[in-house]
Amino acid sequence: MELLGMNPMRTIMTRIVTVLVLVGFILGVRGGEARKGKVAESFAYTGISCRRHTASITDFGGVGDGKTSNTKAFQDAVNHLSKYASDGGAQLYVPAGKWLTGSFSLTSHFTLYLQKHAFLLASQDMKEWPVLKPLPSYGRGRDAAGGRFTSLIYGTNLTDVIVTGANGTIDGQGSFWWQKFHKGKLKYTRPYLIEFMYSDTIQISNLTLLNSPSWNVHPVYSSNILIQGITILAPVKSPNIDGINPDSCTNVRIEDSYIVSGDDCIAVKSGWDEYGISFGMPTKQLVIRRLTCISPYSAAIALGSEMSGGIQDVRAEDITAVHTESGVRIKTARGRGGFVKDIFVRRMSLHTMKWVFWMTGNYKQHADNHYDPNALPVIQGINYRDIVANNVSMAARLEGIEGDPFTQICIANVTIGMAAKAKKVPWTCTDVEGITSGVSPRPCDLLPDQGHKKITACDFPAEPLSIDRVMLKTCTYMVNHM
Secondary structure (H helix, E strand, C coil): CCECCECHHHHHHHHHHHHHHHHHHHHHHHHHHHHHHCEEEEEEEEECCCCCEEEEHHHHCCCCEEEEECHHHHHHHHHHHHHHCCCCCEEEEECCEEEEECCEECCCCEEEEECCCEEEEECCCHHHCCEECCCCCCCCCCCCCCCEECCCEEEECCEEEEEEECCEEEECCCHHHHHHHHCCCCCCECCCCEEEECCEEEEEEEEEEECCCCCCEEEECCEEEEEEEEEEECCCCCCCCCCECCECCEEEEEEEEEEECCCCCEEEECECHHHHHHHCCCEEEEEEEEEEEECCCCEEEEECCCECCCEEEEEEEEEEEEEEEEEEEEECECCCCCEEEEEEEEEEEEEEEEEEEEEECECCCCCCCCCCCCCCCEEEEEEEEEEEEEEEEEEEEEECECCECEEEEEEEEEEEEECCCCCCCCEEEECEEEEEEEEECCCCCCCCECCHHHCCCCCCCCCCCHHHHCCCEEEEEEEEEC
């Protein structure tokens, strides 16, 4: 029956349309609210490669509250994005926040990007740090005879990887580990902040690294490494907190970095005693430039002591060190074997130093008691020039090995201002051979002065290394995140 002339069928259709409109309106509002919950943000960096695919850690359940563990979120994100390795690569964006995480591994053709005010906080739950075997060139861990905890950001057998940001921060929360180390409660060696093994074409740039449990950056058994624009900060009495440690690597460029540490700002390595000799992989073709270092108990640049695979063709220039124990230190011993040769250093500015130059052939730490005391290191072709230092306690302490002198040492155009309470004898030299020119105060007799006519000695190589020819691209992106 019709009511007031209305068709029942039309009434039903009208109601259906009204319901659909209301449902659409509600869904639209909710969708708008969801869209409003996401933030569109642009970011850019210069890199060895740009990426076709981008995701945010929030897409994988990441929570930046400084309390929630994001270890699974980071690893899930990397695992998911790894499928794009053959399709232009991928990158993981980490927005501002405090992202607590344990160790996670990266993949090839991948970028990890930390936005400004993004903090990766290293977990203090030891269950989130898997244990690895000792490095084969070391034979044991550095802190303990057993294995070692996996580094916070880790990768092995990778190619084309970037860890960068807008000066985002990786905080190792190291005091947790330092206390265990001092109390002898560690069964394994402490983790590093960033480590790549057996990898090629790696970039680490524009980050701040705080309070690492141990070494900060450790590329090992790898090649074509670019490290630039890194700030590393740790208490100067923190235990063995090396800055950047290229280890059995080829073609490495470290530049424009600022390091305050409890150990060597840069330590060049290549394996320990018989294990390093057997593994036989040197560090070579290394460039270090525009470095600023503060390390009162260690060196701006150390070569060794673990140098049993050899160190060759290191070029350091424009180095500033303040309140640092020594400018350049070579550390080795009987049983190390290997070599340190073709080392070139120029344009150092040093302020308040214990030593400017330090070489020692009596660094007694050994991996175990099975080293061969007849495995003698070869130290030769060490070149320093164009150095100014002030407030120095002692110009140089150069101690070779009896029967195995350090040879072909060349030091030119060096002015050292001694401190008010400096040692009475500014140079001590044993078992070394070489020349000097234009050096003040007067060097030891084992390094005879060749006069100012030879002040251009110790020439720095003119031909650039292949790593210096690597050009970076500008990569610009937009990402949506919660």
